[in-house]
Amino acid sequence: FQDALKGKKHDDKGLVFADLTSEEYTQVRDYMWSVSALNISRSVFAQPSENVLFLIELHLPPKSEVLRYLDKGGPRPRREAKAVVFSGSKQSISEYIVWPLPNPDHHQDVTLKTYNQELHINARTVTIGEYVALFKFVHKEVFGKVKTILEESFGYSESNTLNPFEGMPRGIQSGDRQTWFSFFRDRSGFYIHPVGFEVLINHRDTKSSMWKVEKALYNGEYFASLEELNEKYAAGKVKKIRYKESRDYGSLKPRHKPTGFGPLQYDVQGKRYSVRNNQVLYLDWSFAFGLSSLTGMRVFDIRFKGERIAYELSVQEAMSVYGSVTPGMMLTKFIDSSIGIGRFAHELVRGVDCPYTATFVDTYRYIDTNFTQRFRNSICIFEHNTGRPLRRHFSDFFSNSYGGLANNVLVFRTITAIGNYDYMWDFMFYQSGSVEAKVHATGYISSSYKTEDNLRYGHQVAENTLGNIHTHFINFKVDLDVLGRKNMFLTKDMEFVNVSLPWIPGEYAQIPRLVERQLKTEGEAALRYDTKTARYLHIASNLTNRWGHPRSYRLQVASFTGDHLPEAVPEERAMSWARYKVAITKYKDEEQTSSSLYNQNNIWSPAVDFSQFIEDNENIESEDLVAWVTTGFLHIPHAEDIPNTVSVGNGGGVILRPHNYFDEDPSMNSPDSVYIHPS
Amino acid sequence: FQDALKGKKHDDKGLVFADLTSEEYTQVRDYMWSVSALNISRSVFAQPSENVLFLIELHLPPKSEVLRYLDKGGPRPRREAKAVVFSGSKQSISEYIVWPLPNPDHHQDVTLKTYNQELHINARTVTIGEYVALFKFVHKEVFGKVKTILEESFGYSESNTLNPFEGMPRGIQSGDRQTWFSFFRDRSGFYIHPVGFEVLINHRDTKSSMWKVEKALYNGEYFASLEELNEKYAAGKVKKIRYKESRDYGSLKPRHKPTGFGPLQYDVQGKRYSVRNNQVLYLDWSFAFGLSSLTGMRVFDIRFKGERIAYELSVQEAMSVYGSVTPGMMLTKFIDSSIGIGRFAHELVRGVDCPYTATFVDTYRYIDTNFTQRFRNSICIFEHNTGRPLRRHFSDFFSNSYGGLANNVLVFRTITAIGNYDYMWDFMFYQSGSVEAKVHATGYISSSYKTEDNLRYGHQVAENTLGNIHTHFINFKVDLDVLGRKNMFLTKDMEFVNVSLPWIPGEYAQIPRLVERQLKTEGEAALRYDTKTARYLHIASNLTNRWGHPRSYRLQVASFTGDHLPEAVPEERAMSWARYKVAITKYKDEEQTSSSLYNQNNIWSPAVDFSQFIEDNENIESEDLVAWVTTGFLHIPHAEDIPNTVSVGNGGGVILRPHNYFDEDPSMNSPDSVYIHPS
């Protein structure tokens, strides 16, 4: 390490935010297994009718306890786990707090307290056990029933099978669990090899023997059953798809031998950051980090020069709404934290996903399995030279000098490779005291089999393949604590006012004026996407800087979102955070996340409806405030999305910028400052 | 060079776009000097009453001639210069075409043809000669008259003088040339050391003996003359400012010894781009470049895999509107190309402004002087690893593989250090076929002396210093030629439509649908900032890609602009391009730039009013189209703008993205592709 970190020391306090260790997961699992009343299956392939320990995660301690511990020498908050049990036997879902860690021996059902409702079993995520049963069902009850059709149409065989892709939500009302499966050729990037065959499987019952095929779609035509399809097909009453070999256009294999290397970055004199346990130090910055299996990457207790700026900055949700004429995509609204955003934080590849010199961190998770999983190199941390100055000025009037600073930033990154898509998450820490949260999308688009009438829902992007129009909405939680918890929400903007010119009687001019407002309630501070909002949004302290202005951090949102689902649609409440570019709420321990594990599969009666956080319209004049920031982009797929969507232009984010927080630009103290005076 | 450039060769055709050489400038100057009828002064300090050869620049040949030369083996277009003469003797401005180059012996006045109006002498930029006269005037007629006041108030002395900063426009109607000078302490970054003293100097007459002080402002109070100020000050009727030493808060000197180096990039195996003359080759890209003294950086004949994508991509204008109670800033609207955006493309500093390994190019200019100036290292070109993948996908369903590509881009950069501000201009060339134009602002803000009543126009940012609220508007010219000149303008967006679910009788759902439109006239295609516009904007060919869709490039604009000046304001027409986020016009050789050298100083009757390009509302259904793109940001200065504004979040730009232009993502052919298959 360089001198840049001299005098800065790691401490262990950030461990209150640390994910459970491999041992802790195992202890909680073993404890839960040992509670005979819970009767939890130990099989990784547990049937839906059994009781499944789906998830173990850190249960974050109450914020006030953590702050007493961090700031006031209070006791270390009790370390607890959250355990989620899908109970086939009781036809419900229960969440438990399990404590103490290590060596837990208590558990308590907190479901009702957390969600103010019982959770029906069909709100659950489809588990590996259910998938195994579903794939068996598909193999026997679908492929087995229409084998000839599949052979003739798609070249199907045991060794050249079809891959399924599910539409969600699974039905049209609470309790439904009937899923459209679309089928795709078994090639790399199968997501862009649709074959024009889809079936609706009702798997509502936790007994898989009760499941059935309810509908089928073949080449654009609906059939009440596979039997009907078989009969009509045999009778020549169906417009047949003739199997043709297709090009391997989904393959990511390079087409050429590498002809050389692009530029690489290296740390000239060693690293200027340090990672110990879940704590990162970088120049004037420090923070703790974690990775929730559900919501993904998060950092806590972000400090600059020792002063806390934010308590939490975290990914909350990634949601997409699709358009299509095919039933598999028609209703599709993906709500990713219900499957797990952090769950798919897979290995980052050196030299592509992160620089060769980055620091890689392994993470451990317990989700939808019966053992602790280690995810190697699933977080990377590196200092990056952005290739553009953070600031610079050359003076040629009255004096000649140059001052500047390269823009070196610390990047904290994970990737969510969730099925077809790969979201790249970055938190970036600038020497000017700014923090940026960014997301980019890459990977495969979803597609459907191209017919004449579906061009209204996208573009053809490959042989028989329609890239379906869809939205990407991403939600971040930004719990700034500007000089403590008591903050206010300010907006600033400009307006032209007609002003008389003092030195020319009778003359007027339109002059831009600063317009400042304080928004005092959650209702006022819920800034909808479809309304004009002030250009500057601030979380501010009532303490002032040297020049008498409230010290604040500004939220600058960059977004290219499409339209949000109309609010009248029954599914909308499960994604109501997407109504708002920024919404400010009064902090509550009970309002930890803007979405939930259950929003996808009981989308009509969501366990968390974000709009309810605002519904009570609380006063936010001097409160602990949380900003919920939505960004994203409208995606109209085009040929260049094949094989993969590129990250350029396909993202969004928010920059947290000091605004009268300091008395001057803190980057003036950067060790990287350069000054040239020709003399 | 690496194999990456194998088979790619430079040619000399791009020289049609090359700036004049040092010798060419000198030849044009000598020729113009030799034309006795023009009677041009040879002094670098020529008086306004004399005739001044202000500017020599390349005169771009007509596009059709260039294309015949580039594409059809036509003759090389005649090389011509444009020469601008400020004629004090005739009280007018004339523009001449001078040819042939080299060895010119012809000139022709093209003023009327170019602007459809005579140009009054007071539309001219203030020359060095005029500045010298103005500073003499200030020294004698201002400082000389109120010396005691300046000594007592500001510690003024011959060795501790005050620096002037001008407000613009210089008056309130055509022909006016009266400028408010605000005064600042003579310290580094004097722009943020205002002293509360301003004078209005009328320098309308080209004879400096006729100039006079028309008004003065001292500590917020107006005086009809300096004599009045002196009298009232002596009589104790003026609220005095008492001189106090101030901190050197504008200095860019580092406060600490460097403690180490941040990360650096290096080209592992040499460069993958090549620069010869004004031509750049980079992997599949090629383009020619130039730097106009007025409009700045520009590239031409941008090709990807040999196919022209754009004829021109160029900076056009940088404009700011300020708010203030002080007269120096109150009316201020800076229109930078009237002073020269390329003119201030100063040296780029290795390791800060561009990487150490970048290729630096010198440029030559002839503006507001009597000799050719060389600007060392004023362009830099480098390949940059953005530190984020361009694309990547990891598959864990049904198969296990990884494909990805580091996002290496070619960056073409200049900086405009224009007085207080530094604009950083980047054109970036991506392996996915995208080109991005970006601008960031840094340097010093403008400020005014802080009094009680000016907090409505900004924030206090330092002792007695108000950072004035202002807008930044930037205009780019984007002359895409998608498979030739005949293009159309398409928009794409989404809308929710109510659709019945084919498999559930009586059930309906809101489904997003693709909405495509062709905008057929300039009027329709002028997309105002204050209206909702389609999210996808395309310049398209009627030729289709393999999948039957019009091949197009999409314009994706990132912008954080404030409000544009109301159109009723007389000064607005000089910046009417800023009304539009994007405006599409039918290409005309006569509509080369959206602004002009004369828009600042005759702002009320501008030589170029962009809105006139659209006024004739021409058909754009199958024409050569030009997109004029506006971006920028609202700047509410805050303490962290001291000493310099940082680039993070303070910028904007436009990405030109292929959209059904190709049949698949062209980055699949990149030499940087990585593929991992565990087997």
Ligand SMILES: [Ca+2]
């Ligand atoms: Ca509330």
Ligand SMILES: [Ca+2]
């Ligand atoms: Ca807070």
Ligand SMILES: [Ca+2]
């Ligand atoms: Ca026109």
Ligand SMILES: [Ca+2]
């Ligand atoms: Ca064109």
Ligand SMILES: [Cu+2]
């Ligand atoms: Cu997408």
Ligand SMILES: [Cu+2]
């Ligand atoms: Cu600014």
